[in-house]
Amino acid sequence: MKRTLIVAAAFAALAFGQSYKPSEANRQSRAWFQDAKLGLFIHWGVYSVLGNGEWVMNNQKIPIAEYEKLPAKFNPTEFNAAEWVSMAKNAGMKYITITSKHHDGFAMFATKQNRWNIVDATPWGKDPLKMLADECRRQGLKLFFYHSQLDWHHPDYYPRGRTGQTAGRSESGDFNRYLDFMDAQLQELLTNYGDIGGIWFDGMWDKPDAEWRLQKTYGLIHRLQPAALVGSNHHLKPFDGEDFQMFEKDLPGQNTAGFNDKSEVGSLPLETCETINNAWGYNASDKRFKSTKDLIHYLVRSAGNNANFLLNVGPMPNGKIQPEFVTRLAEMGDWLKVNGEAIYGTRGGPFAPRNWGAVTEKGNKVYVHVLDWRDELLAIPAIPNVKSAAMLKNGQKVDFQNVSGGTLLRLPKARMDPVDTIVVLER
Numbered sequence: 203m204k205r206t207l208i209v210a211a212a213f214a215a216l217a218f219g220q221s222y223k224p225s226e227a228n229r230q231s232r233a234w235f236q237d238a239k240l241g242l243f244i245h246w247g248v249y250s251v252l253g254n255g256e257w258v259m260n261n262q263k264i265p266i267a268e269y270e271k272l273p274a275k276f277n278p279t280e281f282n283a284a285e286w287v288s289m290a291k292n293a294g295m296k297y298i299t300i301t302s303k304h305h306d307g308f309a310m311f312a313t314k315q316n317r318w319n320i321v322d323a324t325p326w327g328k329d330p331l332k333m334l335a336d337e338c339r340r341q342g343l344k345l346f347f348y349h350s351q352l353d354w355h356h357p358d359y360y361p362r363g364r365t366g367q368t369a370g371r372s373e374s375g376d377f378n379r380y381l382d383f384m385d386a387q388l389q390e391l392l393t394n395y396g397d398i399g400g401i402w403f404d405g406m407w408d409k410p411d412a413e414w415r416l417q418k419t420y421g422l423i424h425r426l427q428p429a430a431l432v433g434s435n436h437h438l439k440p441f442d443g444e445d446f447q448m449f450e451k452d453l454p455g456q457n458t459a460g461f462n463d464k465s466e467v468g469s470l471p472l473e474t475c476e477t478i479n480n481a482w483g484y485n486a487s488d489k490r491f492k493s494t495k496d497l498i499h500y501l502v503r504s505a506g507n508n509a510n511f512l513l514n515v516g517p518m519p520n521g522k523i524q525p526e527f528v529t530r531l532a533e534m535g536d537w538l539k540v541n542g543e544a545i546y547g548t549r550g551g552p553f554a555p556r557n558w559g560a561v562t563e564k565g566n567k568v569y570v571h572v573l574d575w576r577d578e579l580l581a582i583p584a585i586p587n588v589k590s591a592a593m594l595k596n597g598q599k600v601d602f603q604n605v606s607g608g609t610l611l612r613l614p615k616a617r618m619d620p621v622d623t624i625v626v627l628e629r
């Protein structure tokens with residue numbers, strides 16, 4: 203009887219696609235990921251030559267024949283992997299997620315699957331992902347690859363999806379052959395670059411009803427590198443075989459950017475990504491930079507939501523990162539060097555973020571991040587058994603009083619920090 207039940211359960215699991223059991227190594231990666239809290243997103247591709255974002259091919263209706271003239275002009279002679287990785291490390295980032303291929307299909311690595319790649323098609327002819335992988339290992343950061351499932355360039359991405367209609371692709375194609383091509387590229391990424399943090403998929407939303415063979419692709423990744431984390435920016439609740447869940451331009455559960463109307467916060471480790479100006483890929487004219495304070499607040503609110511913050515830069519076609527990004531990252535790093543205790547290794551909670559700020563916790567400590575509050579008394583939901591309250595900055599005691607249903611913290615103006623006033627509660 204028992205045996206029948208087990209067989210039935212296994213059958214049901216397969217039938218309902220619930221067959222994935224993360225390995226022990228994968229579970230450890232997930233815990234590492236949740237402790238890491240801050241990563242650097244890098245959108246770099248041949249589109250950087252045009253300085254108009256990574257969607258330029260689609261937005262300006264550039265046909266493939268025209269777009270294929272770009273690689274000849276892409277010569278990032280000033281690229282320096284050590285400089286990028288040091289910049290990320292000094293910003294307090296623990297991992298880097300870089301585009302191995304974006305929607306234009308152009309591979310930023312030495313793929314043997316076609317010649318539409320940085321090594322074969324540009325005068326520079328080098329593999330920046332290899333250099334970054336080596337440098338990340340040297341400096342102790344993990345490297346993830348962003349890989350677009352959507353492809354505006356590949357002839358077998360057919361039938362076409364909602365975007366890329368103006369690329370001038372042929373009127374036929376074999377989607378399974380495209381997926382074979384994608385799996386072959388992923389196999390290269392998971393075998394030629396050492397241990398990889400994971401794969402960050404994007405673009406499935408272009409053809410939501412297609413058969414994406416997710417289990418085959420996810421299975422391939424987990425077979426090659428069981429510790430690698432798989433996530434996909436499909437804006438839906440997680441599918442079987444995924445290891446983390448990401449939110450684009452929104453904190454988990456929010457939908458201000460319009461991408462997350464169908465998303466549901468699941469039980470996997472969480473991540474949210476955001477840009478410094480409003481572009482992912484290099485945009486020469488977008489000067490609406492968020493302030494360092496805004497970026498720190500986003501980090502704190504992410505942590506309070508139990509999510510990582512993946513902050514983006516779009517490097518220039520010469521291989522440099524623009525100074526407006528570099529200075530902001532350095533300032534975030536300065537802040538984290540002092541306040542990192544209240545971010546790294548924490549989890550969100552014990553209560554959800556509020557308008558005034560967010561809370562994180564680690565062991566017997568709760569970190570109350572007061573981001574936006576002007577009065578001397580702040581009422582927070584009750585946290586049982588608090589024994590002491592002190593400023594993280596200097597250890598000075600903070601007066602607190604338990605009242606019915608909550609706790610009052612006394613925060614004199616002189617104590618308030620212009621960026622984040624952090625009070626440590628000990629239980």
Ligand code: H79
Nearest residue numbers: 245256257364365404407408435450461475482
């Ligand atoms: O890589 C960055 C962007 O290029 C990529 N994701 C980040 C990380 C991205 N940009 N936009 N999107 C993903 C979602 C785009 C959704 C839209 Fe649509 C495409 C809105 C309109 C066309 C999906 C398809 C929703 C409606 C149709």
